[in-house]
Amino acid sequence: MLSAESAALVRATLPAVAGALDEITTRFYATMFHDRPELLDGMFNRGNQASGARHQALAGSIAAFATALLDDPDTRRDAVLARIAHKHAAVGVTDDQYTIVHKYLFGATAEVLGEAVTPEVAAAWDEVYERPGAEEPDARTGPMGLDGVQLPDRPAVFRCGPLPFIRAVRGQLLAGGVPARRIRYEVFGPDPCLPGTAA
Known part of the structure; x- marks a missing residue:
């Protein structure tokens, strides 16, 4: 569950974030792969990157997950999180790569939304980003x-x-x-x- 303060900030900024997600995710992937090209080697489906399907999927997931946290904060999302965890384990995602994704995703958000991303807003969205791991107590690590x-x-x-x-x-x-x-x-x-x- 999000803290009350974070929930209020996420609710207030969700329309702006959701409206800019296509631009945010496009910038996120372009910048991350420019700086970290090794992540393209077997980690991401290049066909989905080229078609924009990966960008759209990520944008939709972010908006849907944040909305679900706000609309029904007491419900665990085990099925969705298990599917994500299994997919990530299958391609060998490591803990340090979540930090990399966070850096570039939040950097792209700040670039696109500018001054609207105050330190308080960034901290609130950090809680959204951290929720999947926090709500998956039985998550497995290593190869699936x-x-x-x-x-x-x-x-x-x-x-x-x-x-x-x-x-x-x-x-x-x-x-x-x-x-x-x-x-x-x-x-x-x-x-x-x-x-x-x-x-």
Whole structure:
């Protein structure tokens, strides 16, 4: 739950933030990838970056999460947060990368909104950003696995991510009795045609 002071500030500034999210997320990704190009190597789907789908997804997530915190502050969002946590674990997101994302996302917000981002407003939105980790007490760290996952009968499995992840999960699915013909995947990562890139 947000503090009362932060909730009031987030509620007051949400229309301005939501209205500028396309510009904020576009600037965020451009600046972060310019300064930290290594994050493009297997961490983000380049097709989604090029089409703008990733920008739109992030913008929608920020606005929806902040709205949900304001409209129903006592409800935990375990399903949504678990999906985010699993996706992040699958691509190998590390704790320090959340700090990097915070730096560039909040920097882009301050650049776009200017003087409207006072220290108090920034602190209130910090609480929104920190809520996912605060509300996920059973979050797992490290590579995602299928331990403890009950697979349905005749599942169709779709995976995307770096090749080592694809291989690891495929092995677990086969060991769990999933036929190879029911396993689909999309690999993203460094372009294997670039000089010096391992295939």
